[in-house]
Amino acid sequence: MKAWRARLPVLLVLALTALAAALLWWQTGRAQTQLQEQLRAAAGQRSLHLADAVAGQVESLIALADGQLQTARREWLRDPADVERAARVLIEGVPRRMVTHLSVADAQGRIVFHTTERGPPTRIDEQPHFQALSDGRDRLFIGQPQRSRLNGGWTVTAARPLLRNGRFEGTVQVGLSTEFLARRLGAVALSPLDVIALVGPDGTFFARSRDNEAAMGKRLPADRPFLSTALPLRDEGTFRMSGHMDGTPRLYGWSRLREHGLVVSVGLADEGVLAPLAPAVARARELTSALTALLLLGGLGMVLLLRRLARSEARTQAARALRNRLFDSSQVPMGVIDPATMCLIECNDAAVRAYRLGGREQTLGTHVSAVSAPQQRNGVESTEAAQAHMAQAMERGMAVFEWLHQRSDGQRWDAEVHLMRFESEGRTLLQFTVIDITARRRVEERLQASETRLKEAQRIASIGNWERDLRSGQLSWSDEIYRILELDPAKHRPSFRTFLSRVHADDQTLVAEAYRAVADTRELQGMVHRLRMPDGRIKHVRETALTEFDGEQAVRSVGTVQDITAVREAEEALRRLNEELEDRVAARTRELSQLNRELESFAYSVSHDLRTPLRGINGFASLLAEEHGDRLGAEAREHLERIRQSASGMGQLIDALLALARVNRGELQPAWVDISALARTLAAELRAGEPQRASDWFIEDGLRAWGDPALLRSVMQNLLGNAWKYTRPAPVARIRVQRLDTGGNETAFTVSDNGAGFDMRYAGQLFEPFKRLHSPKTFEGTGVGLATVQRVLERHGGWIRGEGEPGQGARFGFGLPLP
Helix, strand or coil: CHHHHHHHHHHHHHHHHHHHHHHHHHHHHHHHHHHHHHHHHHHHHHHHHHHHHHHHHHHHHHHHHHHHHHHHHHHHHHCHHHHHHHHHHHHHCCCCCCEEEEEEEECCCEEEEECCCCCCCCECCCCHHHHHHCCCCCCCEECCCEECCCCCCEEEEEEEEEEECCEEEEEEEEEEEHHHHHHHHHCCCCCCCCEEEEECCCCEEEEECCCHHHHCCCECCCCCHHHCCCCCCCCEEEEEEECCCCCCEEEEEEEEECCCCEEEEEEEEHHHHHHHHHHHHHHHHHHHHHHHHHHHHHHHHHHHCCHHHHHHHHHHHHHHHHHHHHHHHCCCCEEEEECCCCEEEEECHHHHHHHCCCCHHHHCCCEHHHHECCECCCCCEHHHHHHHHHHHHHHHCEEEEEEEEECCCCCEEEEEEEEEEEEECCEEEEEEEEEECHHHHHHHHHHHHHHHHHHHHHHHHCEEEEEEECCCCCEEECHHHHHHHCCCCCCCCCCHHHHHHHECHHHHHHHHHHHHHHCCCCCCEEEEEEEECCCCCEEEEEEEEEEEEECCEEEEEEEEEEECHHHHHHHHHHHHHHHHHHHHHHHHHHHHHHHHHHHHHHHHHHHHHHHHHHHHHHHHHHHHHHHHHHHCCHHHHHHHHHHHHHHHHHHHHHHHHHHHHHCCCCCCCCEEEEHHHHHHHHHHHHHHHCCCCCEEEEECCCCEEEECHHHHHHHHHHHHHHHHHHCCCCCCEEEEEEEECCCCCEEEEEEEECCCCCCHHHHHHCCCCCCCCCCCCCCCCCCCHHHHHHHHHHHCCCEEEEEEECCCEEEEEEEEECC
16 A cells, blocks of 8 residues: 555656646647648638639629620621721730630621631531520620630630620620630749639639649539539638649639629648648647657656646746747747837747848847838838837737838838737737738739829820719719819819710700610710810710619619810811812823823824835835836845835834833723633744744643733733744743732733843843843844833733843743732
């Protein structure tokens, strides 16, 4: 019994020591669990906020695409022929590569316009969006992702119906690139394991920031909360689950776009969420192990010393050490301030790193002004502001505020400070935690700068916007509307009556009826009317307005007012200028017509007056040769022959000049001309004229051109005649007539030969009248054939070019526009 009593304290100490160790491990695990839950809770809120922000961006992109759809629909209903230009402008008005194409389908589902596809019309009458919108209700339809047959990428179809007087006439749709959406989702700064996804109402992936291509065509299981049909429909929430694509455990925050049923899901990986806690967990485990060993040693010591006092003291020391360790291991800057001196008397390593004053020793004892900017953002001196916040914390127990810090190198950073009062050994102290919000502040500043730029853009473009809450009747105007109406915002509140007072008296009834109609329709409304300023000046404005509905109830109207006075004045000036130009062109045309008639009369008179003496010279020379040729010497007969040849050449030159002048006479009678058949006919005539010559002709089949048949015959006659003439020295004349592919909206041909060719240095003289590149003794001709060809082609809006090399032949290419 005595031995048992002697062992009882030892057993009791050992039992209490073991119990304390177990409690210590349990407490450590519980603290770690609580910290993990706190981190997960904070991450859940962060993911929810991110999901809400990304959902806002997605809604903006959908609204932008919907606005472009409505504009394209309006342009189509107004003038289908102008939709290509409007579509190009609309696609350029959205972010690059967001829209892959825009198309329009008629009521039967045939594609009647497509920005990228050409060829026979395709049909989409079996597409879900076409069938859904054919009921005649005006709404935006967003389809499931599909792989595009144009570029192989995945796209989402956004479509609206074409309605004319309530009757369904087809659809207008755009393809939204899922790759673009994925890049937008991926632009949010997250860790490599985090993911953001845009999911359809049935769980189908619309876009995914990671592995977007692999996610396309896949669907999430129905166990996701936003897909559950057993629970009430919610707009947002959080849940924790392993990723469907990669199995990574994540904490998800999601937000639903109620209007479209789409869901934005932001998943933060457990590994990234709990990463800041890993060092603290490791240190806590080491500490717990050390404390456990300490407890065991203390228990053995307490058997010999003061059992109960030592055991209590050990637990107290262990608890204090644990709190100190948790304080030191926190990644959030924390510290203690003495309100009497406004100096730091305690801080953790995170605070030392944040303030960058050196080590812990240099940081402790620092006055709050040493880590603060001289003035806060509201202009108050930092020392005065710090005293006010400390007084609030001392009075209320806690104070939360934003603080502008400044490091010793001058770098400034913003933080959210939580200041809490506590008691320690009879002293009242203040504990603080600091959360760096510099990035958030920059985002807010960028948003403010963006709003400023928007206002400046409205001022430059003279576009103001307004918004009216139809439930409360509250109306708001932008600054630009006040400038357009020339009203002082300090003296006039936004009201329809004030606006109507500036409307021209003749337009007030029209404007009032239009504003009443805006609240009853779901379509974008627009009109142009006049304003009369107090000094009598007239302004022209263009207004657009749209009403938003909650179900069947109109809740909000928004619109724009644009000052187009300068545009109207420019249009009027342009109209007057066009009228003056038309009068000048008409007068000039009459003058040119008169000059052409006088020129034709002159050419006819000259040719008639020249032909008479030429015929006399030629006739008398021939008579002299016939009657007195036997009495003339050989030299005289040679001179007489030269006279006859010169007279004949002069006659040919006159005929060529008349032919050149006739090129510009008369109206063109265009028709389809068979160039192949025409070339073969002319080739046969040339061969018949010199049957003794060896020749190899190649004329491609199916050559056709649009032009005046007579003038095109003149073109081919001159080109083939030249080729036949200049190949006379060749043993075998090789002449080719072939099609020329230029890739333009025209038909083009080439005529090539293996004749004498020409030096390209003189190619600029080819088409000038009377400029010959060969001696008349070698090759006959007048030098106006190619000039005639060029004028004929230019009258048709065509062209001609020549290439050659001496002794290697020539190649002439020419083209004529299609009808």
